[in-house]
Amino acid sequence: MEILITNDDGWGAKGILTLVRILTQLGHVTVVAPDGPRSGMSNAISVQQPMYLRPLNDPNWGSEDWHSNATVYTTNGTPSDCVKLAIDVIFEGDPTRINLLASGINHGSNAGINVIYSGTMGACFVGAEHAIPSIGYSIDDHNPEADFSFFEPYILELTRHLLEEGMPYGVCYNINAPVGPLEGVRWTRQCRGFWQKEMEERTDDNGNKYYWLTGEFVNIEPEEEGTDIWAMTHHYISVHPCTIDQTAYAEI
Amino acid sequence: MEILITNDDGWGAKGILTLVRILTQLGHVTVVAPDGPRSGMSNAISVQQPMYLRPLNDPNWGSEDWHSNATVYTTNGTPSDCVKLAIDVIFEGDPTRINLLASGINHGSNAGINVIYSGTMGACFVGAEHAIPSIGYSIDDHNPEADFSFFEPYILELTRHLLEEGMPYGVCYNINAPVGPLEGVRWTRQCRGFWQKEMEERTDDNGNKYYWLTGEFVNIEPEEEGTDIWAMTHHYISVHPCTIDQTAYAEI
Numbered sequence: 001m002e003i004l005i006t007n008d009d010g011w012g013a014k015g016i017l018t019l020v021r022i023l024t025q026l027g028h029v030t031v032v033a034p035d036g037p038r039s040g041m042s043n044a045i046s047v048q049q050p051m052y053l054r055p056l057n058d059p060n061w062g063s064e065d066w067h068s069n070a071t072v073y074t075t076n077g078t079p080s081d082c083v084k085l086a087i088d089v090i091f092e093g094d095p096t097r098i099n100l101l102a103s104g105i106n107h108g109s110n111a112g113i114n115v116i117y118s119g120t121m122g123a124c125f126v127g128a129e130h131a132i133p134s135i136g137y138s139i140d141d142h143n144p145e146a147d148f149s150f151f152e153p154y155i156l157e158l159t160r161h162l163l164e165e166g167m168p169y170g171v172c173y174n175i176n177a178p179v180g181p182l183e184g185v186r187w188t189r190q191c192r193g194f195w196q197k198e199m200e201e202r203t204d205d206n207g208n209k210y211y212w213l214t215g216e217f218v219n220i221e222p223e224e225e226g227t228d229i230w231a232m233t234h235h236y237i238s239v240h241p242c243t244i245d246q247t248a249y250a251e252i
Numbered sequence: 253m254e255i256l257i258t259n260d261d262g263w264g265a266k267g268i269l270t271l272v273r274i275l276t277q278l279g280h281v282t283v284v285a286p287d288g289p290r291s292g293m294s295n296a297i298s299v300q301q302p303m304y305l306r307p308l309n310d311p312n313w314g315s316e317d318w319h320s321n322a323t324v325y326t327t328n329g330t331p332s333d334c335v336k337l338a339i340d341v342i343f344e345g346d347p348t349r350i351n352l353l354a355s356g357i358n359h360g361s362n363a364g365i366n367v368i369y370s371g372t373m374g375a376c377f378v379g380a381e382h383a384i385p386s387i388g389y390s391i392d393d394h395n396p397e398a399d400f401s402f403f404e405p406y407i408l409e410l411t412r413h414l415l416e417e418g419m420p421y422g423v424c425y426n427i428n429a430p431v432g433p434l435e436g437v438r439w440t441r442q443c444r445g446f447w448q449k450e451m452e453e454r455t456d457d458n459g460n461k462y463y464w465l466t467g468e469f470v471n472i473e474p475e476e477e478g479t480d481i482w483a484m485t486h487h488y489i490s491v492h493p494c495t496i497d498q499t500a501y502a503e504i
Binding site: 037039040041042043044045046047048050051052053078080081084085087088089093113115116117122125129130131167168169170171187188189190192194195196197198199201202204208209210211212213220226240241242243244245246247248249250251252 | 291295297330332341381441453454460465478497500504
């Protein structure tokens with residue numbers, strides 16, 4: 001089994017290292033990850049800059065048994081670029097050679113409206129475009145030292161289950177875990193909500209006003225049991241099937 | 253009527269100037285546009301850089317009658333940032349003050365899978381998140397001097413029609429025109445297809461290999477009459493209702 005792993009926090013993040021350690025149990029892992037943080041990159045692609053693809057040259061890499069079952073590359077591109085580089089350069093234009101695309105584990109939730117901004121999920125949408133079974137994993141904790149221990153046993157189980165079930169063309173999965181002890185797993189839909197008060201006004205050293213992205217999330221339907229955010233606030237892992245088909249069919 | 257206009261080709265593009273000229277017929281226009289090209293930025297947001305919002309200081313601006321009905325700002329941010337800056341800074345956190353968000357006219361088609369990579373449509377998804385009626389306009393021509401003359405009369409008519417009909421929460425429109433004489437308008441769904449051979453290998457001045465994004469689009473369902481790409485190849489304008497809810501409901 002050949003597994004492609006990427007993320008949007010960069011190759012050095014604890015989340016991707018955890019995911020590689022877990023998924024090397026299922027097969028050989030190829031990592032193509034950004035060379036630094038690329039959060040909030042959505043499905044952005046590098047149309048105006050050269051992309052480099054470099055084998056990782058890190059003396060610590062290779063020090064664990066499971067490292068020998070992984071090959072690691074980094075790039076200056078986005079998470080979406082990572083998947084495209086993997087398909088076209090490493091797998092020679094043949095996406096069917098990739099049995100699973102796993103993205104994450106993201107440091108931060110990608111539930112609700114966050115899915116449209118997420119670089120983690122952007123990578124999965126590229127996978128789904130190419131009919132690669134694709135799963136994004138995120139935890140609701142931005143801490144670089146986030147504790148994945150409660151989430152870990154579910155990752156292997158859910159990944160195996162979703163691969164067995166299969167995914168129709170264009171479908172991928174957005175798996176989000178809350179922190180701490182977990183009650184189990186819920187299949188969910190995307191919660192409706194929006195970000196507000198996103199622009200914090202600041203002043204630079206030259207006295208010019210600028211804005212820094214921040215904000216607070218407003219949940220439009222906090223009591224609805226079927227949503228991804230409901231699941232997470234009730235200590236469940238949210239398994240959210242997503243599609244790259246953004247058609248609003250009711251409006252045609 | 254208050255109209256917010258943005259794009260992903262930057263404030264100086266012919267497409268946005270055309271859109272401003274057309275839509276000033278419907279009300280006052282506020283432009284918040286990137287200070288340069290931001291194609292392929294999808295829903296990317298600036299989580300790691302300061303954003304500046306500057307009134308446009310261009311001596312040519314104001315030379316036409318209709319310019320007096322428009323206020324123009326530029327930013328170093330992405331198309332999604334443009335909408336967030338407009339809502340929180342210019343409209344003081346109140347998206348209901350914006351009666352229409354218009355994005356484009358993009359130089360290049362955003363039909364099919366392109367919708368997930370499009371900065372033009374990324375801006376519309378932010379609008380839809382905030383319940384602002386949002387419409388993206390694109391033409392299947394990357395030429396900076398693209399001829400919008402066949403498309404123009406439809407833009408005003410379709411905009412009025414869609415505003416009258418209204419849009420449910422989370423829904424926005426992706427309008428794509430082919431070049432040349434037009435047969436009319438079709439309501440469409442997103443065509444299935446994918447990009448292949450996207451990485452062109454090149455060598456930089458230091459002898460290092462790099463990749464440049466290119467590619468060819470493969471249409472999985474070229475004979476299906478209901479798709480956006482079918483409409484365009486048959487000389488129709490495609491009106492594609494989109495949703496920010498990426499849930500694959502059939503899989504729950």
